[in-house]
Amino acid sequence: MRAQVVDAKRIVVKVGSSSLTTAAGGIDPDRVSALVDVLAEARKRGAEVVLVSSGAIAAGLAPLGLKKRPKALAAQQAAASVGQGLLVHRYTEELARHGVTAGQVLLTVDDVTRRSHYRNALATFAKLLDLGVLPIVNENDTVATSEIRFGDNDRLAALVAHLVHADLLVLLSDVDGLYDAPPSSPGATRIGDVMALEELAGVQVGKTGAAGVGTGGMVTKLEAARIAVEAGIPVVLTAADHAGAALAGEDTGTLFHATGRRQRTRLLWLAHATEPAGSVTLDAGAVRALTQRGASLLAAGVTGAHGRFHAGDPVDLVGPDGAVVARGLVAYDAEEIPQLVGRSSKDLEADLGPAYGREVVHRDDLVLL
Numbered sequence: 001m002r003a004q005v006v007d008a009k010r011i012v013v014k015v016g017s018s019s020l021t022t023a024a025g026g027i028d029p030d031r032v033s034a035l036v037d038v039l040a041e042a043r044k045r046g047a048e049v050v051l052v053s054s055g056a057i058a059a060g061l062a063p064l065g066l067k068k069r070p071k072a073l074a075a076q077q078a079a080a081s082v083g084q085g086l087l088v089h090r091y092t093e094e095l096a097r098h099g100v101t102a103g104q105v106l107l108t109v110d111d112v113t114r115r116s117h118y119r120n121a122l123a124t125f126a127k128l129l130d131l132g133v134l135p136i137v138n139e140n141d142t143v144a145t146s147e148i149r150f151g152d153n154d155r156l157a158a159l160v161a162h163l164v165h166a167d168l169l170v171l172l173s174d175v176d177g178l179y180d181a182p183p184s185s186p187g188a189t190r191i192g193d194v195m196a197l198e199e200l201a202g203v204q205v206g207k208t209g210a211a212g213v214g215t216g217g218m219v220t221k222l223e224a225a226r227i228a229v230e231a232g233i234p235v236v237l238t239a240a241d242h243a244g245a246a247l248a249g250e251d252t253g254t255l256f257h258a259t260g261r262r263q264r265t266r267l268l269w270l271a272h273a274t275e276p277a278g279s280v281t282l283d284a285g286a287v288r289a290l291t292q293r294g295a296s297l298l299a300a301g302v303t304g305a306h307g308r309f310h311a312g313d314p315v316d317l318v319g320p321d322g323a324v325v326a327r328g329l330v331a332y333d334a335e336e337i338p339q340l341v342g343r344s345s346k347d348l349e350a351d352l353g354p355a356y357g358r359e360v361v362h363r364d365d366l367v368l369l
């Protein structure tokens with residue numbers, strides 16, 4: 001028995017598109033039903049459960065007469081718009097058999113990187129769990145543009161696990177664990193336990209499975225596992241068919257043991273969920289101030305800006321050698337930066353007005369990479 005699993009009080013379970021749909025496209029009601037039975041069982045044992053479910057796009061294909069997942073973003077969004085409602089309806093009906101109420105939570109990256117939105121998301125989850133609701137999370141596919149799109153639900157699930165202070169993340173897919181090579185290759189064997197991610201140096205990680213409805217394949221699952229274990233949350237990766245056994249603590253799939261400790265949550269989203277809108281370059285003194293003293297980035301240490309960003313956007317902070325040292329939410333538009341370069345806050349306040357005394361990136365909005 002895996003103690004990390006059976007002792008878990010709050011569990012985030014992520015299920016991939018390939019585990020929810022039929023070969024012909026559309027939701028497979030039997031698979032949804034089987035998964036819901038497993039989640040209800042975990043709740044009966046006293047665990048709180050948050051479900052991160054993919055499958056909106058896949059579920060929308062058949063009703064729209066589409067044969068396969070479209071490439072164009074607008075078509076994916078239309079499919080998600082049709083599919084998400086159907087998917088949540090299916091879950092709601094199945095959960096009702098167990099007397100459990102479902103709640104839908106659709107997130108965009110923006111919702112959780114900006115401080116006020118982040119607090120709001122946190123409060124919503126807390127309230128839902130407090131009320132005994134089973135939250136069903138997905139990316140808000142219909143509004144997420146390609147620039148701000150999260151794209152894969154594996155990393156989203158890891159970040160949600162951290163957000164809700166879960167003590168276990170379960171990733172369910174169409175493959176029963178991590179293999180040392182793509183499972184279709186002869187001789188590939190399953191890895192039972194991963195104590196440290198360095199052990200995976202020789203593992204061949206491949207793309208999505210044969211079903212053709214997933215995104216990211218094993219690559220995004222390992223990224224998700226890294227985010228979770230480094231933040232102190234163990235991860236079980238297994239097939240959806242083995243979900244019951246996995247949640248009962250049986251030795252199935254791959255268990256990634258926690259290696260690190262909990263970190264400041266919003267900054268984890270900033271590091272792992274955002275695409276930078278541009279970059280700000282720093283002199284050597286500013287790099288030292290950020291990395292060694294945990295200081296804010298002041299205009300005095302800025303040497304330039306690249307890209308078209310607006311105040312509040314995530315940007316990379318780049319040292320004189322071109323290395324990205326941090327990511328932060330910038331407090332100025334890109335066009336404003338040239339006039340700030342190398343100048344003291346006092347000087348800027350006197351010259352341009354009191355608003356220009358503010359930091360370029362405040363330390364609370366900054367994560368070292």
Ligand SMILES: Nc1ncnc2c1ncn2[C@@H]1O[C@H](COP(=O)(O)OP(=O)(O)O)[C@@H](O)[C@H]1O
Pocket residue numbers: 015016017018019172173174175177178179180181182183184203204205206207208209210213214215216217218
């Ligand atoms: N080393 C590996 N171990 C296990 N699975 C792998 C590996 N490399 C590639 N894969 C593939 O990753 C797929 C799962 O990812 P994906 O299709 O995105 O599923 P999901 O829809 O569940 O997110 C599996 O079907 C498998 O073929």
Ligand SMILES: N[C@@H](CCC(=O)OP(=O)(O)O)C(=O)O
Pocket residue numbers: 015016017018053054055056057058080138139141151152153154213214215216217
């Ligand atoms: N938000 C998308 C999920 C994309 C995704 O990550 O899919 P998967 O690789 O099947 O987990 C959807 O619901 O279709």
